[in-house]
Amino acid sequence: MGTILKTFTSESMNTILAWANETLKESDTIAFKVLNPDIGRGRYAGEIVMISDITYLHRSYKAWSDLGELLVCRMLTPKAVSEHTIQITYEKLDLNDSFHHSDDKEEKYGTESRFAAIHKNEEPAFLSPYLRALRSVKVGEKKRILNLGINTGDEFDLIRQILPHDEYLNLELVGIDHSQTAISHARERFSEGNATFYVHDINDLASLELGKFDLIITIGTLQSPGIDFKLLFMQLVQEYLIRDGAIILGFPNCRWMGGEMIYGAKAPNYSYSEMTLLYKDVYYCKKYLQQKKFRVTLTGKNYIFLTGTSIRKD
Numbered sequence: 001m002g003t004i005l006k007t008f009t010s011e012s013m014n015t016i017l018a019w020a021n022e023t024l025k026e027s028d029t030i031a032f033k034v035l036n037p038d039i040g041r042g043r044y045a046g047e048i049v050m051i052s053d054i055t056y057l058h059r060s061y062k063a064w065s066d067l068g069e070l071l072v073c074r075m076l077t078p079k080a081v082s083e084h085t086i087q088i089t090y091e092k093l094d095l096n097d098s099f100h101h102s103d104d105k106e107e108k109y110g111t112e113s114r115f116a117a118i119h120k121n122e123e124p125a126f127l128s129p130y131l132r133a134l135r136s137v138k139v140g141e142k143k144r145i146l147n148l149g150i151n152t153g154d155e156f157d158l159i160r161q162i163l164p165h166d167e168y169l170n171l172e173l174v175g176i177d178h179s180q181t182a183i184s185h186a187r188e189r190f191s192e193g194n195a196t197f198y199v200h201d202i203n204d205l206a207s208l209e210l211g212k213f214d215l216i217i218t219i220g221t222l223q224s225p226g227i228d229f230k231l232l233f234m235q236l237v238q239e240y241l242i243r244d245g246a247i248i249l250g251f252p253n254c255r256w257m258g259g260e261m262i263y264g265a266k267a268p269n270y271s272y273s274e275m276t277l278l279y280k281d282v283y284y285c286k287k288y289l290q291q292k293k294f295r296v297t298l299t300g301k302n303y304i305f306l307t308g309t310s311i312r313k314d
C-alpha cells in the first residue's frame with residue numbers, strides 16, 4: 001500500500017498516535033498535514049493557534065521527531081503544503097537492519113558487521129554526555145586509561161580530539177575487545193605509540209597482567225551476554241583502579257536499526273522499552289561506588305553515563 005495521507009488541525013496527540021499506530025499496520029509510510037511549527041514557535045505543544053477561523057494545535061518539530069522515534073519510524077524532510085501547513089512523513093524502519101540480530105558471535109562487532117557502520121561520536125545524544133564525563137574526571141590529568149570493549153577505538157579518538165597533542169601523547173591507553181578485525185583496525189588508527197590493544201576475553205583480565213589504571217572506561221560492554229556483570233565490575237574497582245582513580249560506565253538505553261539510534265532499552269519478553277534491568281544495574285554500580293567513597297553522577301539519555309571519581313582521603 002502507498003503513502004496514506006491525513007490532515008490534522010485541532011485533534012489531540014492521543015488521536016494522532018492512535019491513528020498512526022493503526023495505519024502503520026497497513027502501510028510502511030504515512031504522512032499528515034499539520035500546522036507549520038515555525039508559526040507557533042515559542043508555544044508549548046497543544047497551545048491553540050487560530051488561522052482563518054481554523055483552530056490548530058501547535059506542536060514543535062521536536063514533538064514530531066519524538067513521535068516518529070516512538071513509532072520506530074524515520075522522519076523524512078517536512079514539505080510545505082500551504083502558507084500555514086506542512087506535510088510530515090514517517091517511514092517504517094527495517095527492524096532487521098541491525099547488528100542486534102547478528103548470529104556471528106565472533107565478529108558480531110567486527111569491521112564487516114552492521115555495527116561497524118555506527119559512529120557514536122556523531123550522535124549528539126551520545127557525544128555530549130560522554131564529553132561531560134571525560135571532563136568531569138579530568139581526562140587530561142590521567143596517566144593510564146583502560147577501555148573494555150574498545151572495538152575500533154572511537155572512545156579513545158574523542159580523547160585524542162579534545163586534548164592538546166602533547167597531553168594526549170603522555171597518556172598510556174590500553175584497549176581490549178574480542179573482535180580481531182576491530183582491534184586490527186584500532187591498531188592502524190592509533191599509531192602514535194601510546195596505545196596498546198588486545199584481542200582478549202575480558203572475563204580473563206588477570207592473564208594479561210595489566211597493572212592498575214587511574215581511569216577505566218567501558219561503554220555497553222559489561223551487560224553483554226556471557227559476562228558476570230557484578231563480579232567483573234567489582235574486580236575492576238578493586239583490582240585495576242588506583243586508589244584515587246575514576247571510572248566511566250556507559251549503559252545503553254537505545255537500539256540501533258535502519259540507520260537510526262532509537263531511544264529505549266529493549267528487554268527480553270517485552271515488545272516495548274522496559275528499563276527495569278537498566279535501572280537495576282545502574283543503581284547497583286552507583287551504590288557500590290558510593291560505599292567505596294566515590295562521588296557519582298548520572299547523565300545522558302540514549303546512553304546513561306555513570307561517572308565515579310574517588311574522594312577517599314585516608
